[in-house]
Amino acid sequence: MPERLSILIAEDSAADRMLLSTIVSRQGHRVLTASNGLEALALFEQERPHLVLMDALMPVMDGFEAARRIKQSAGEALVPIIFLTSLSEGEALVRCLEAGGDDFLAKPYNRIILDAKIKAMDRLRRLQETVLQQRDLIAKHNEHLLNEQRVAKAVFDKVAHTGCLEAPNIRYLQSPYAVFNGDLLLAAYKPSGGMHVLLGDFTGHGLPAAIGAMPLAEVFYGMTAKGYGLTDILRELNAKLKHILPRGVFCCAALLNISFQRQEVEVWNGGLPDGYLLRQDGSRTALISRHLPLGVLEPALFNDACEVYPLALGDRVFLLSDGVLEACNAQQELFGEARLLRVLDASAGSLQLFDEIQQALHDFSGQPQDDVSLVEVCLVEERQLNRPPLAFADTGQSHLLDWSASFEFRGETLRYFNPLPFLMQLLLEVQGLRPQGGALYTVLAELYSNALEHGVLGLDSALKQNAEGFAEYYRQRSERLQQLCEGHVRFHLQLLPEGAGGRLLITVEDSGKGFDAQSLIQREMRLDRLSGRGLALIRQLSERCSAAADGQGIRVEFSWSPDA
Amino acid sequence: MTITSLPSSDGQELTIVIAGRFDFGAHQAFRNAYERVSSTPKSYVIDLKDTTYLDSSALGMLLLLRDHAGGDSAQIRLLNCKPDVRKILAISNFEQLFQIA
Numbered sequence: 001m002p003e004r005l006s007i008l009i010a011e012d013s014a015a016d017r018m019l020l021s022t023i024v025s026r027q028g029h030r031v032l033t034a035s036n037g038l039e040a041l042a043l044f045e046q047e048r049p050h051l052v053l054m055d056a057l058m059p060v061m062d063g064f065e066a067a068r069r070i071k072q073s074a075g076e077a078l079v080p081i082i083f084l085t086s087l088s089e090g091e092a093l094v095r096c097l098e099a100g101g102d103d104f105l106a107k108p109y110n111r112i113i114l115d116a117k118i119k120a121m122d123r124l125r126r127l128q129e130t131v132l133q134q135r136d137l138i139a140k141h142n143e144h145l146l147n148e149q150r151v152a153k154a155v156f157d158k159v160a161h162t163g164c165l166e167a168p169n170i171r172y173l174q175s176p177y178a179v180f181n182g183d184l185l186l187a188a189y190k191p192s193g194g195m196h197v198l199l200g201d202f203t204g205h206g207l208p209a210a211i212g213a214m215p216l217a218e219v220f221y222g223m224t225a226k227g228y229g230l231t232d233i234l235r236e237l238n239a240k241l242k243h244i245l246p247r248g249v250f251c252c253a254a255l256l257n258i259s260f261q262r263q264e265v266e267v268w269n270g271g272l273p274d275g276y277l278l279r280q281d282g283s284r285t286a287l288i289s290r291h292l293p294l295g296v297l298e299p300a301l302f303n304d305a306c307e308v309y310p311l312a313l314g315d316r317v318f319l320l321s322d323g324v325l326e327a328c329n330a331q332q333e334l335f336g337e338a339r340l341l342r343v344l345d346a347s348a349g350s351l352q353l354f355d356e357i358q359q360a361l362h363d364f365s366g367q368p369q370d371d372v373s374l375v376e377v378c379l380v381e382e383r384q385l386n387r388p389p390l391a392f393a394d395t396g397q398s399h400l401l402d403w404s405a406s407f408e409f410r411g412e413t414l415r416y417f418n419p420l421p422f423l424m425q426l427l428l429e430v431q432g433l434r435p436q437g438g439a440l441y442t443v444l445a446e447l448y449s450n451a452l453e454h455g456v457l458g459l460d461s462a463l464k465q466n467a468e469g470f471a472e473y474y475r476q477r478s479e480r481l482q483q484l485c486e487g488h489v490r491f492h493l494q495l496l497p498e499g500a501g502g503r504l505l506i507t508v509e510d511s512g513k514g515f516d517a518q519s520l521i522q523r524e525m526r527l528d529r530l531s532g533r534g535l536a537l538i539r540q541l542s543e544r545c546s547a548a549a550d551g552q553g554i555r556v557e558f559s560w561s562p563d564a
Numbered sequence: 565m566t567i568t569s570l571p572s573s574d575g576q577e578l579t580i581v582i583a584g585r586f587d588f589g590a591h592q593a594f595r596n597a598y599e600r601v602s603s604t605p606k607s608y609v610i611d612l613k614d615t616t617y618l619d620s621s622a623l624g625m626l627l628l629l630r631d632h633a634g635g636d637s638a639q640i641r642l643l644n645c646k647p648d649v650r651k652i653l654a655i656s657n658f659e660q661l662f663q664i665a
Binding site: 201252289334 | 588616617619620621623624625627628631648651652654655656657658660661
C-alpha cells in the first residue's frame with residue numbers, strides 16, 4: 001500500500017480542478033487546491049504538500065513563476081512538480097522543466113498515466129529524502145569523529161610533548177598528517193645528563209595508530225626520568241606494546257641514547273629506514289635497522305643489542321620516517337633511498353638539511369609532502385643546554401638522614417640488571433640531596449661504568465682512541481658481559497647528619513684484578529683507569545673524590561646545608 | 565590489487581598470489597585468501613612477483629597470517645620479491661620471521 005500523499009493541485013479552470021481532485025482523491029491521496037500560482041505558493045508554504053500538479057497558464061501568477069518559487073521554498077527537499085499542460089510544442093514543454101518542473105502531463109488527463117507519474121515522482125522524492133537523511137547522519141558522525149580526534153590529539157600532544165624536543169641541539173619536523181599516521185617523536189633528558197630520543201612509526205593510520213603512542217610515551221618518559229638505560233627501556237616498550245596491541249599492529253622505531261659527557265651515541269633501530277650519523281667532516285655512517293619493530297616479538301625473544309658510535313662536537317644524528325622514502329610521484333615511482341643519499345651528499349654539513357629534503361620531495365612529487373617526520377640531534381657541550389632540574393612527584397617531607405647501606409651486585413645480575421635507578425631512588429628520598437640529583441646521578445653512573453667495564457670486565461679504555469677501536473671496545477664489552485658469571489660491584493652509601501644539613505659518602509668497589517691496595521701510585525693509577533673524561537667529571541661534580549681508605553675503590557662525597 | 569589463493573593438489577600447501585599494491589586495501593581479501601579454504605595447509609607461499617608495493621599494514625597482515633599458521637612454528641615463504649618490496653621487508657627485519665626469497 002503506497003503512502004498517502006498530500007498533493008497540491010493548482011489549476012484555474014474550476015472544471016479541470018474538480019476533475020483532477022476527484023481522480024487524485026480516489027487514488028487515496030489528500031488534495032489541496034489553488035486557482036492560481038500565488039494561491040498555490042501560499043498554500044504550499046502553509047501545508048508543505050509532498051507533490052504539486054501545476055497548470056502552466058494561470059492568472060495572477062502563472063505556473064512557471066509559481067514552480068520556481070515553490071522549488072526555492074522547498075530548499076533541499078525534493079517536492080516534485082508535474083506540469084499540467086495543453087501546450088504541445090517542444091519549446092513550451094522545455095520551459096516547464098526549466099522552471100523547475102520534474103515532469104508534465106498533457107490534457108486531457110489520463111487517470112492511469114497520472115497515477116503512474118505520481119508514483120514515479122514519489123519514488124524520486126523518497127530517494128532524495130533518504131539521501132538527505134544519510135548525508136546528515138554522515139555529517140553528524142564525521143563531526144563527532146573530528147571532535148574525538150581533536151580531544152585525542154590534545155591528550156596525545158600533552159603526553160608526547162612533555163619531553164625536551166625544544167632543546168637547542170634538537171631540530172625536528174613533523175607534518176601534521178604524520179601524527180595521525182602514527183608517527184611519534186619523543187625526547188627526554190636523562191637524570192645523569194645526556195638524552196634519550198625516540199622516533200616511532202606505528203603501522204596503520206588514524207586513531208588506532210595513535211593509540212599505541214600513549215603507553216609508549218609514558219614508558220619512555222617514566223623510565224628515562226628514573227634513570228633506566230636504553231636496553232631496559234627497549235625491553236619494557238616491546239613487552240608493553242606486545243601485550244596491548246592487536247596482532248599485526250606494531251611500531252617501527254629508532255632509539256638514541258646520547259651522552260654529551262662521553263661523546264657517544266647508542267643506537268637501536270627496529271624497522272625504521274636507515275638513519276645517519278652526519279659528521280662535521282662530511283663523512284656519514286648509516287644507522288641500519290637490525291631488529292624487528294617493537295611489539296612483534298615475545299619479550300623472551302626480543303633483542304636489545306645496541307650499537308655505540310663516538311661523536312665529536314657538532315656531529316649530528318639524523319633519523320627519518322618511511323614517509324620520506326615512500327613519497328610517490330605521478331609515475332608511481334618512490335622517492336627512495338638513492339635520492340635521499342644524493343640530497344645528503346649535496347648538503348654535507350649544511351644546517352638547511354630539512355629544507356633541502358623537503359624541497360627535493362616537492363620537486364620529485366610535484367606537491368608538498370605531508371607525511372614526513374625528520375629529527376636531527378647534535379652533539380653540543382652539555383652546558384649549552386638549559387636542563388631543567390629533576391622533578392619529583394612527592395612533597396619530599398621525609399627526613400631520612402642517618403643511615404648507611406651496602407649493596408653487592410654479582411655475576412649474572414650485572415649482565416641484566418642496572419642498579420642505578422634503584423640506588424638513585426633510595427638516595428633521592430633524602431630531600432637535601434635532590435638539588436644535586438643530576439650531578440649525583442652522573443657521578444654514580446661514571447663510577448658504576450668504570451667499575452663494571454674496567455674492573456669487572458677488564459676492558460681497556462685506551463682502545464677507544466679511534467673509531468675502529470671504539471667499535472671493538474663495545475664489541476668486547478657486550479661479549480664479556482654475555483659470558484660474565486663472576487665478579488662484583490659494591491656500593492657503600494653512608495649518610496651523616498651535619499648540623500641542619502648532611503653529608504653523603506659513596507664508595508664503589510669492584511672485583512677487578514691487578515690492583516695493589518697499599519700503593520699510592522697504584523691508587524692514582526686506579527683513578528686514572530677512568531677515561532680522562534669520566535675522572536674529570538667525577539672530580540668536578542662531587543665535593544671530594546679520593547681513593548677509598550683501604551684502597552679498595554673510589555670514594556666521593558656530597559654535602560648540603562639547609563640554606564643551600 | 566587482486567589476491568588469488570591456490571591450494572596444492574594434495575592440500576598441503578597454499579599459495580597466495582598478490583598482484584598490484586599490497587596495502588591496507590587488501591586487508592579483507594588477504595584474510596579471505598587463507599581463512600576461506602577448505603583444507604588446512606601445512607605451509608604457505610606468498611607469491612609477490614606481481615606485487616608492486618608493500619606497506620607497513622601489509623607487514624601487519626603477514627604477521628596475522630603467521631599467527632593463523634601457528635606462530636613460531638608457521639612455515640611461510642615469501643617468494644619473488646621485487647627490490648622495493650625486499651627493501652621494506654629487510655628494513656623491518658622480517659627475514660627473522662619468514663623465509664624470504
